[in-house]
Amino acid sequence: MRYETVTDVIGNTPLVRIDAAVHGLRNIDLYAKMELFNPFGSVKDRAAWNMVRDRLPGAAERGETVVELSSGNTAKALAVIAGMHGLPFRSVTNRMKVPEIKDLLLLLGAQIDELPGRSECLDPADTDDPLTRMYRTVSAAGGGYLHTDQYFNPRNVEAHARGTGPEIIADLDGRAPDYFIACVGTAGSSSGVARVLRGHDPAVTVVGLVAEKSDFIPGIRDIDEVHEVGLFDPEVYDTIEAISSAEAIDGLLTLVRRCGTLAGPTGGGAYQGAVRYLRGVDAELTERRTAVFIVCDRVESYMSYLRERRPELFAQAARPQSVRSLTTDDLAAARTIGVGDAQEWIDKEVPLVVDLRSPFAYRALHIDGSINIVDDLFGEMLHGGLPFGRRQPVLLVCPVGEKSAQYAALLTRMGHPDVRSLQGGVIAWRDAGAELVRD
Amino acid sequence: MAPYLQPRVEDDLRSLLDEHALLHQLVDGLGSPLNLVLPDRLVRNVAAFRAVHRKHHLGGGVWFAHKANRSHALVRALAATDAGIDVASLGELQHALAAGFAPERIMATGPKSPEFLWLAARTGAVVNADSTVELADLAGIVAAHGLPPVRVLARLSGFASTGTNVLTRTSRFGIAAGDLTGLWETLEKHAGQLDFLGVAYHLDTVGLPEKAIALEGCLHAMDEAHQRGLRPRAVDVGGGFGVNYLADARQWEAWTSELTGAVLGRRPPITWNEHGYGLRNEGGTVRGALSVYPAHRSVAGPDYLDRLLSTPSAVHRRPLGTLLLDSLYDLHTEPGRALLDQCGATALRVEEVRGDLVRLAGNGGDVALEQHGVLMDPILVPRTRTEQAVDPSGFFLLGNLCLEADLLTRRKVFLPQPPRPGDLLVFVNTAGYLMDFSAGDALMQPTARTVAVSRGGGGWRWRLDEQYWPVTGREGTA
CATH class of the missing domain: 3.40.50.1100 (Rossmann fold)
Structure with a gap:
């Protein structure tokens, strides 16, 4: 056809x-x-098209924006149609509850306005709903909007x-x-x-x-x-x-x-x-x-x-090398090291220091010489096997020493002979007055 | 089925309400209205917030927003814990100091007079500043009086969202997060007077997405500060964690449906003068917004904080709590309403019953339900226990002011049986903002006395609010 x-x-x-x-x-x-x-x-393709089709001629020349209260299919259809006719599309919504639709709308070039939540300290004089307020905006502008008004049209x-x-x-x-x-x-x-x-x-x-x-x-x-x-x-x-x-x-x-x-x-x-x-x-x-x-x-x-x-x-089968699969025995087998001993160890054996915190935090302050692999990413890497040789000692650090201990346990289970977790994490390091640097 | 809204009443408050004789004695002796506060519960609520900090491995403090209640007993009980206090006036600051809060545990927030700023600076409280002008004024006071540097937080507002455009009500408070150059310059210029602790926000919304955006915005501001060589170490996420007032969510759903039906004229009114609480009928369609506090909140208080900290950052795709921890930042919270959950009740005596009208010895100012839009049914405490058939009926509660508008609530409340003169109606869970927040004596009606109640010696002990101290005098013999 x-x-x-x-x-x-x-x-x-x-x-x-x-x-x-x-x-x-x-x-x-x-x-x-x-x-x-x-x-x-x-x-919604049917309604969207029927609501705008007669109003499209000249809309681009008038500089109109298609506007609708929708967080779903009407917005999607209008965004496509608006795009085809060279018009911007603005979707006003209480909440984008479906992330895929939100992403799709952004992909289609829509502007999404999410209305504020209810006031915590109530103002009883304020009985306007966001909808009414939005209607007022659309009409007060004196044009400029092609409001499809799906709930009333x-x-x-x-x-x-x-x-x-x-x-x-x-x-x-x-x-x-x-x-x-x-x-x-x-x-x-x-x-x-x-x-x-x-x-x-x-x-x-x-x-x-x-x-x-x-x-x-x-x-x-x-x-x-x-x-x-x-x-x-x-x-x-x-x-x-x-x-x-x-x-x-x-x-x-x-x-x-x-x-x-x-x-x-x-x-x-x-x-x-x-x-x-x-x-x-x-x-x-x-x-x-x-x-x-x-x-x-x-x-x-x-x-x-x-x-x-x-x-x-x-439900997916649990992946073999993941911290979720650790047993209490695995965790007990993990080696930890206190701040003082860790400083000595770093000086003598030069272990690879892996900071598992976010890049954001790492950038602000970190242990000198450490590299930053955020824990999620580190976890992904381990699914594939050991990312460094067995002769390379490793010190894992995280904020409080909890996640680093888990990963130390996992690496130990995977056969790494000398991986340690910094006890108390970067917080203990900082509180002990040990040096933290920034670049 | 009558549209009941039965309040959520827990442990101590529940058993106190069963003490009918005690309640009647108290109101007989001290008058109606009467406020009851339960300081011990407040202490437990602090612990619940602390537990959320622990779960996320975060340091920092829980600061009680004093403005939610001015009871001496509650503040003094809090002084005995490790909690801090957030004071919003010179009077509240003096009250906190007098209750035993060391200045390290006091944070000054809100609009500040020079006197308020001076006393905060002199004692060494944290100043949570609303503007760069306030920071400069504070620095001036510190310099002129030769005071040690004051710890400051900078309150930010107007955070930008990514992806979608999340709209937020305009705030009268805070420094625009979009351009912080002026803030950094002020802090650098007055480095000798101001010890920059970190940034803060306090959003007036129940919406979690807005708060997540604000917290993320604070993290970015902290990063910017570090880039400039400043060394902030804490983020203050304010309050607004909410309280769940209602026992059963289905009652809220039923009541709001009935209200919609009443506004549309499909059922008899369930409010005084067919008040719509923000809803109105326009040609058979409901317009407006229900302007009452959501009485049932499935996630409130400490759980709400937990949810916020577990929300992933849009930019970093990592939970906000983890990002705080990664950066070794302390987390400060300023809950008011949420800390006072289940910490109080207000009792009023029934004076007259006329059909479905019940007149009480007290007024709308004594129980500020309507200002805060919480509309639970009160608990009926009869003067004499009689075997009376359960006969649920709706009543309008009239206050003692000579004003047409003086109703305790415009909602028709439902009671298991009709009240009689001399009975008590007890509004529960009023400690957070509802107790005497709006009380006044314009018509020379008595305002409520407050009584602190705690368990002791196998029963209940009560003291006038001003007589309460968290000490028994018998510690030495224990």
Whole structure:
């Protein structure tokens, strides 16, 4: 298929059946609307493009900056589109919670403004939220900003009412599904699709999914936060249910491991929430029904999110030469040396003195003649074997003599005959009045 | 389910609240409102902060921010430990000296009058300076009066972030971290008067990322100072470690949801005059920000400090605590609220009950809940124990000032059973900023007496705050 511009690729995503052997529903055909196939990777490509497309002509000449409150996919799509049209993009966010997205936005050339946290000494007179303050900035500037305003912009909903919704009906041979399940972020996709489906068949059941409070699923709001969304209208949904990040990750794992669908946590949450809701319905059914949920984006951007919550998924075999593998016997076998003896030893035997502290600290003050290999790096080097000969005596130093003792134990276990750890570290050295130098 | 906000009450404070007869005797004898402080708990809280220092192998001190409470007993109990004290006025400095703090363990912070600076310099307290002008003024005082050099910390603010642009509220305090040339010049010029200990920050935020950026900025400033040949040796990370006031996080989630619902008109109001605590309804959408202290904090106090020290530096990819240690720097902290966690309570007598209105012998100034946005339910201490069915109901707590606005809190509080005149309502965990921080006698209503309570002789011993000293007089016979 040939396209003139990548924005023409947005939309027309496939609708893919989820194998009944996976979801286990007897009377329901469950389909995934594969929004992760959009060119910038998510359902937000549609809204982002629809919100800016008509405002792009002349924007560069007017020197406008595209600005949006987003820490995720909308920011990503807008950053790409802004870049394509020679506009700067500024993302204002409470917190960048997903480091991969933050890095990606920086890579795309976005400016990210993180709003301050809540005041510790409360000022009760200050009832302005950062959002209101940001709106004021954007409007007070009297132009200069192309503010897409995704939480209030009807063109967000329209992108789905014109695209996503009709596509689903077309792919189901002109019928609306009996159930539509979507996570609620800006409420754009759920409201837009729901409007079209209901228009086609008023009997459609719409299930909105929100995050459990104090839990965090990227791209989904919790039950209080949805009320801050201008596009959110509770009447759209037949029911609103909460899902936890644990459920979202369970759903994600099912999709990526069993369905060939590399979905992110929002898609995982939608799948899990859909199956949980439909399971209750399924038992009562006597005829076949159809259900559709949205897979919002892709899994690759959420590695740190997953690692933080499910470290066991990333379990790797322990590497052999690491301080974590030391036994108490290993540690007991490590040789330490006090400051006075160390000074004498340095003068007589000229051991290699390795300072394991940060380069930053080393630069400020260190033992004369020592070399600096920060402990993390030293640990990496040891995975490969001894980095110096066995005839070369070695003195390891760190701030208090704890890490250096561990590495001395490891080197001893690896067969080095004369490695010692400076007892009490550089602090003991300093406190004993021994010389420290700087370059 | 009633939207309770049940306070977190631990060990000593919990058992003290079970002493109904003692509490009634105290309020009968000393009047309502009455403040109770528990100096022994403060000593344990200092130890908990110390443990975090030890875990990260860091030297330096824990300096109690005196402004959080002006009790004599608390300051005197603290003087008996190895903690320092952070004083923010001439009066607080005199109080600390009189309580037994040697000047080495006193740090002067905040806006300083010439008299405050002079007494700090004369006694040898550390001066945590807000500006280069203050440093120059201090040097002038030291030189003119022939005093020995004074240890100084320079408070910095306006730290730059890397990668993303982390926004911070503008601060009225501190020297702009972006250009420290003026600071170095001042310190070099007055090297004979000022002993430069290091740099400090104190950010008014609960946000850890902002603090991590500030700490990293301090490390860079220390490096810059070393490049210039100065020899600073400590970083002061200020306070703001927070307290967790609520026992159960789910109650906070439920209450904030109910408040949102009430603001949107979806449920009956749960606040006086439908106050939204910063939230407002604009065309069916909630706008504004919830302007109350987050009552439930999963990471607070010493744990928060631990988390900060474990946060990796964005530039050096190494935990900030490790970087401090690598450089052999001491770490100073100035916790106020966090050190006073579980160290006090305030009791008020119920005067009148009218439907869901409860009038108390005390007012909003005596328990500064609203100024600090902490809105826990008080504990009901009935005058006479009666078998009464548990019947949770909501009440508005009215104060004793002849003012429409005088409520203890605009939140409807929930009690397990209706109070009666003569009962006590005890607000717990008030020692940090909530106790008599805003008390006054504009309407000539009595202000609270303070009583220091400690365990002793198998029961509780109490003394008037001014009578408390951390000595029994029986040490010689022990």
